[in-house]
Amino acid sequence: MKKIIYKLSLFFFLVSFVIICSFFITGMMTTNHRLGTTYIKQDRLSSIKQNKIILIGGSNLHYGMNSELLEKELGLNVVNMGIQGSIGMAYYFNEIIDQVKKNDIVIFLAEPAHFGMVSKDGQQTLYNLISKYPQGVKYLNTNQIVSSPKKLGVAIQENISYLLTLFALKINNKQTILEKTNHWGDYEGHKGRGSVYQSKPKDYSFDMEVLKKGITQSILDLQEMEKIIKSKDAHLLIGFAPIAKSAAYDDVLQIIDAEVAATFYPTTLGSFTKYILPDEKFYDTHHHLIYDMRDRRTQMLIENIMENETTASLIKTVSNQY
Amino acid sequence: MIFNSIEFAIFLAIVFTIYWNIKNLTFRNAFLLISSYVFYGWWDARFLLLIIFSSFCDFYIGKKLHNNSSDKKRKLYLYLSIGINLGILGIFKYFNFFMESFSDFANYFGVHVSPFTLKIILPVGISFYTFQTLSYTIDLYRKKIPVENNLLNFFAFVSFFPQLVAGPIERGRLLLPQFKTLKTFDPKNIVLGLRQILWGLFQKVVIADQCAPLVNDIFNHYNEYSSLLLISGAFLFAFQIYGDFAGYSNIAIGTARLLGFNLMRNFAYPYFSRDMAEFWRRWHISLSTWFRDYLYIPLGGSRGGKLMVIRNVFIIFIVSGFWHGANWTYIVWGLLNAIYFIPLTLLNRNRNNIEIVAKDKKLPSLKELASILSTFLLTSFAWIYFRSESLADANSYIYNLFSMNLKLQDFSLGIIVDTVLAFFFIGILICIEWIWRRESYPFQNVQGNTFVRWFYYVAIGTLILTYVNSNQSTFIYFQF
Numbered sequence: 072m073k074k075i076i077y078k079l080s081l082f083f084f085l086v087s088f089v090i091i092c093s094f095f096i097t098g099m100m101t102t103n104h105r106l107g108t109t110y111i112k113q114d115r116l117s118s119i120k121q122n123k124i125i126l127i128g129g130s131n132l133h134y135g136m137n138s139e140l141l142e143k144e145l146g147l148n149v150v151n152m153g154i155q156g157s158i159g160m161a162y163y164f165n166e167i168i169d170q171v172k173k174n175d176i177v178i179f180l181a182e183p184a185h186f187g188m189v190s191k192d193g194q195q196t197l198y199n200l201i202s203k204y205p206q207g208v209k210y211l212n213t214n215q216i217v218s219s220p221k222k223l224g225v226a227i228q229e230n231i232s233y234l235l236t237l238f239a240l241k242i243n244n245k246q247t248i249l250e251k252t253n254h255w256g257d258y259e260g261h262k263g264r265g266s267v268y269q270s271k272p273k274d275y276s277f278d279m280e281v282l283k284k285g286i287t288q289s290i291l292d293l294q295e296m297e298k299i300i301k302s303k304d305a306h307l308l309i310g311f312a313p314i315a316k317s318a319a320y321d322d323v324l325q326i327i328d329a330e331v332a333a334t335f336y337p338t339t340l341g342s343f344t345k346y347i348l349p350d351e352k353f354y355d356t357h358h359h360l361i362y363d364m365r366d367r368r369t370q371m372l373i374e375n376i377m378e379n380e381t382t383a384s385l386i387k388t389v390s391n392q393y
Numbered sequence: 394m395i396f397n398s399i400e401f402a403i404f405l406a407i408v409f410t411i412y413w414n415i416k417n418l419t420f421r422n423a424f425l426l427i428s429s430y431v432f433y434g435w436w437d438a439r440f441l442l443l444i445i446f447s448s449f450c451d452f453y454i455g456k457k458l459h460n461n462s463s464d465k466k467r468k469l470y471l472y473l474s475i476g477i478n479l480g481i482l483g484i485f486k487y488f489n490f491f492m493e494s495f496s497d498f499a500n501y502f503g504v505h506v507s508p509f510t511l512k513i514i515l516p517v518g519i520s521f522y523t524f525q526t527l528s529y530t531i532d533l534y535r536k537k538i539p540v541e542n543n544l545l546n547f548f549a550f551v552s553f554f555p556q557l558v559a560g561p562i563e564r565g566r567l568l569l570p571q572f573k574t575l576k577t578f579d580p581k582n583i584v585l586g587l588r589q590i591l592w593g594l595f596q597k598v599v600i601a602d603q604c605a606p607l608v609n610d611i612f613n614h615y616n617e618y619s620s621l622l623l624i625s626g627a628f629l630f631a632f633q634i635y636g637d638f639a640g641y642s643n644i645a646i647g648t649a650r651l652l653g654f655n656l657m658r659n660f661a662y663p664y665f666s667r668d669m670a671e672f673w674r675r676w677h678i679s680l681s682t683w684f685r686d687y688l689y690i691p692l693g694g695s696r697g698g699k700l701m702v703i704r705n706v707f708i709i710f711i712v713s714g715f716w717h718g719a720n721w722t723y724i725v726w727g728l729l730n731a732i733y734f735i736p737l738t739l740l741n742r743n744r745n746n747i748e749i750v751a752k753d754k755k756l757p758s759l760k761e762l763a764s765i766l767s768t769f770l771l772t773s774f775a776w777i778y779f780r781s782e783s784l785a786d787a788n789s790y791i792y793n794l795f796s797m798n799l800k801l802q803d804f805s806l807g808i809i810v811d812t813v814l815a816f817f818f819i820g821i822l823i824c825i826e827w828i829w830r831r832e833s834y835p836f837q838n839v840q841g842n843t844f845v846r847w848f849y850y851v852a853i854g855t856l857i858l859t860y861v862n863s864n865q866s867t868f869i870y871f872q873f
Binding site: 072074075078079082083085086089090093223224227228231232235236239 | 580583584587809810813847850851854855860861
């Protein structure tokens, strides 16, 4: 019996070792995946020594922001940290918090899913990101670490699939997302391309009670993060992702808008309902704007900041110091 | 609780530890019975009522059968057992099908009949354990086995958890005596069991579960896809169902071996068969032999005239199809297999290929390879009916498949990548099974080089743990 237990333990040890190695090796082989753009973003974040605006959030930000324009208009350095919504709020904040300095402005461009549907600890994508960016382990909380063994395998699978995809891209001489991301962290690969977004019928129904609980919890999480940012004498503003009309559940968005405004006013920049845009303005999914809409969306954000007395004066103060 | 879940791993570890620490046979069997009921009740505790009822009936009918010397009464008890078992199956599995078919039939002739259907769920594995208990009473009637007087042993036999929900369908004469001896812990047997479980998990998790989403996508959108993708879909399903069911059987046999029990072999590399007769000797062996022993031979088997043989072959294949499910698709699948099988029987060529292909060679001859491929093509074609939701779907699928529509626009990068990966894993499966085709399962009697052995364990283990979380799905055969 002892021999069998010994052999089984050895077996599980070796398999775990190979899985962990495969996790990181396949991750390192696929850093030109969209999640690999975290290197560009982290480089920029750590290279800015002056006061800055740090944009955090999901892929709406990666695809739909002109950081250069924002920088020019507001007179502050900008870094676009947005990668993917399903990574979860906790990681967005943890990965920047060491680089947040006094008077920095953090703008969280939320997606509706961040309120109740994607937990703050994120989903599978987070582990795929870690496989490509092993340094990210230090930004994981206990919950995320505990749930990781179940997720390593899926990350390896996704990486293997991506390797094959990469092979196909290379055969066709196509560039990867990493190669098409500028040094601010904005994606530019959709330049000159029209919309391929396919509208979907709204066939999803929500359990409003469950949803309201989720919204409340997300707001509590956000308040927690706001506290941490404030403790560094920095500022947190809440903005919103653009949403394709066909994917916008108005009743749900109105609830979130009301709750967020009630909790975070005056540091709320607009509302979800104001960011509902026609489907043809979206590139491939309901949060990814086409390239030509990036400037308009950036302008909308600037307007939201400037029409609000508190945020406008905050920008003025911080940029004067800069 | 399915075999490829963490719950089952924990359950098995607990059962294994306690089981081998019980030194008394009665307590051991009682513990096995309780464990089996926990395993079965995990799906739905109400299922237990049915299996307890079925066990009670067959236990008492068996005793009456044995104690009665009158042929007439013995026959009566046999019919009673058959009636109860098939009655349970009929109500839970076939009642709605017959009512709906009757209604459709009547509507076809202009008589409007609303079908009366029962809102009941199909208990998992019902076809398996009812056939197992049926074999017990039939064998008892034929005086081939002694009666089981120990209620505990009999209940443990009917509900033995490794093979309860999807076989192998054991015979009383092989499994019941194993409950009467106190087994001793044999590390070699444990290693063999673990190796078989490892291979079974590979078949299920890496082959079947990776093919499943692709197969679902292709069969659900057959109208939108090209012939090339539909052909891939049929091949992928052939491997999905093989990986699923052979995987289950290997895990079941390996699990039983961990507890010191030997179960019958259920799959013997069926896709290396050179003709359909060989295929049916290698696929779901416990069911094929069940039909042979309890239906085909009593009907006359291959004795009698050619018409009689044709009739008997049709009967067993149609019944076999119907056993799989209450749907016309299964019946057509059975019919197709009967059509494949009959020429071999009539020409007395159904026992041409008894030994595994290329037994003394490394590779098959060209003729053998052609036979293997043609058998696989025939099988895959029949599987289209097995997989489709309805006859109309199956026919349309086949029509589109032969339309030679080779457009490539449906090949999204995602589908190509997933299909290439699935076929890559199927390639691994074929290579390993080919190398080990002379053994019951790969690496069964691996000797010598420790490095090679451990390389295999770790490679297969890594693949299983990498893929186990992605598309975890239940076993196809649970629904039968």
